[in-house]
Amino acid sequence: MIAPLKPGQQLTAIAKFRPWMRGFDCEVIVLETAMPTMTRDGQTIHTFLVADRTASIIMNVWGDDGKCIRNGDIIRIEGAEAKLFKGFMQLTPARFGKLRRVGEDTMQFKEQPNVSEVQWVTEEESRAMAPAGEAQS
Template structure:
């Protein structure tokens, strides 16, 4: 493991020159953008075992990247674009394809879809603190002592899920997912 290798959960705005290993989930946008000098920028959603992020890769080398490719990126940068975090592999960055499909990953949280503030709120603390059955508000004032069966509670492990908004070309896989020989992580 290289000394400056970073997991996606630790990617912070303005971090530069770091290395990471990710699996490509899908294109984030169907078509590349072009800079005013005519250089193509392709955007992908990539993931590792800590979450996913949008990765912009500069140059035509990105054309042949496809879902399931495992990439090692050296010299990556992170920046905030429209208030959300993105990772970039600029001209000077190295992008190597080191495999296909056999890598553990989770799709959530997607660090490019939520602001750092929202992340903290959604993933650092439970969605709703479980209410105490002794709390009078829990089951009305009449039944202080026994649990009212009609109160429905969320199942304990329903983690918050963020919706994919506008990725046109292929629907995200449901759940954390695993590909090929990669095992699902819980």
Template sequence: MIKDLRPTAFNNIHTVFIILEKGPTVRGENGSLLSLCLVADQSASVHLQLWGSECDFFQPGDIVRISRGIFSSYSGNMILRAGRKGKLEKIGEFTMVFSEFPNMSKVQWAQEPSNPAVWIPIGLHNPHSSITTQNNIQKVL
């Protein structure tokens, strides 16, 4: 589930989601095609980065399975992506229950002091409130 995402350096994410919005396709710094999407499942949403031919293949309304995905910082933003080891595959269209809140890409993360390999949520930007607290994020997650 998307709400269970935590920053990682490993390709260990397996989940299913629907593409809600797809941004324009742009050329990255190395010349490759990139597109940023908003995707969601019943638990939360997250930004997904499409790369190369994925930009043309996937569209809003597609239900997608990611295997061996990675959730990490890219250009200063937390995003989900297949990366080199992962795989995205379309498995359906249009019919899926989803929740746009919380957006896991907007969660603020910190390494746990006693175990730097573990990331913990420390804040959440709520578009309906200017108040962000640790208590609010614990209620949501």
């Protein structure tokens, strides 16, 4: 059984994520787990493909919090962030965000669209890519 929401708590769907959103709550199911990677300064990053009823996204968890997460786990993040890494959006718990397992294997989800596969560009980058002679507003 999934843990109930706190009074007034609202969950943001993956399809509503936008780059640089901060401080929102979400609930996802873990679909795939990748091998942890190490940064140059020795920190561990655990990477997962997660989804909800609207879409999927790559989730990165820094440090030991990612060690206990398994495929099929339903994770609630309170204080999440949607960040861009090399132009692609990823989900991560904020520095002081809370990540907890609230269930397993019983959540409807959609694998597609995967919002981590969409490359985001700034307005300046978009204008720079416009064909020459095209009117710019």
